Amino acid sequence: MRNSRHGHRNVLAGMVAGLGGALAIGAMEWFSVVAQYPLAVIPFATSIVLVIGSPEAEPAQPRALIGGHVVSALVGLAVLKLLGPHAWAAAAAVGLSILAMYVTGTFHPPAGINPLLVVSGNLPWTFLFVPVLAGAALLAAFALVWHRWVRRQPWPRRWL
Template identity: 60%
Template sequence: MGDGRVRLDMREIGTWVWRGIGGALAVGGMEIAADLGETPLALVPFATSIVVVMGMPEASPAQPRALVGGHLVSAFCGLAMLWLFGPSQVAAAAAVGVAMVAMRVTGTMHPPAAINPIIIVIEQLPASFLLVPVGLGAVLLALFAFVWHNAAHRGSWPRRGG
């Protein structure tokens, strides 16, 4: 199709429904955790990560190393830029640029994690944000994705060699 539309293969509808249910459950779980932890900003970095990990589990950014590492690396970059330059839009923008380079260099490219430095710099979040909710949230999402994807297709996630 030359009009930009994607053709839906009806043989894959079950897979997509399964992924959609998993994504909805993951977002719901993150919402509950954010409410219980009284950290509403905790949900922001993970909403788009959930779409990547649950909707495109075969993609490189959806793999555990990229998911967990990308969130940790980008959050660390945000904390470093906040410490060096204080809270400002320029520092937040620079933190995203530094995070992009750092994720590439460390092999942890996870585009949704780029929101972490913005939130950290603008909201002046403490270093503890790196561990909870960022680190813990990423690990919990990876564990959920492992169980969910492998319940449908044994050994399907993470991708081998990824």
């Protein structure tokens, strides 16, 4: 008997998801060149893997995708302002961002690197808008088009 993980349907679904992820990251890279700001500095690749590969998961919903990136970046910016660009402050910011994402209902694991990047890189407040908010919104828009128009499947389960 054939293992269901290797069936033709699952291989095709994996190919479609892989194509979607590659197209999304390619579009993000194109946007970053046009905007002259490197969107790839935050974990959009892992976000798109989650949103395209497991679209039914709670962390793959728009509230978590966009909110998690914004909340975690805000935590990083606040910690940076209060404590400075120290390694211990970056570690504290990651822990606090996990708490903040849980409390706000925006838990999105790939966003956990944002506060580390913000604090360790001593990044400005503008980082919150570009690349964080712009990139997360672009990924949500791509996922919506991908799931509804290409895969002909509903996404998201809910917006908020």
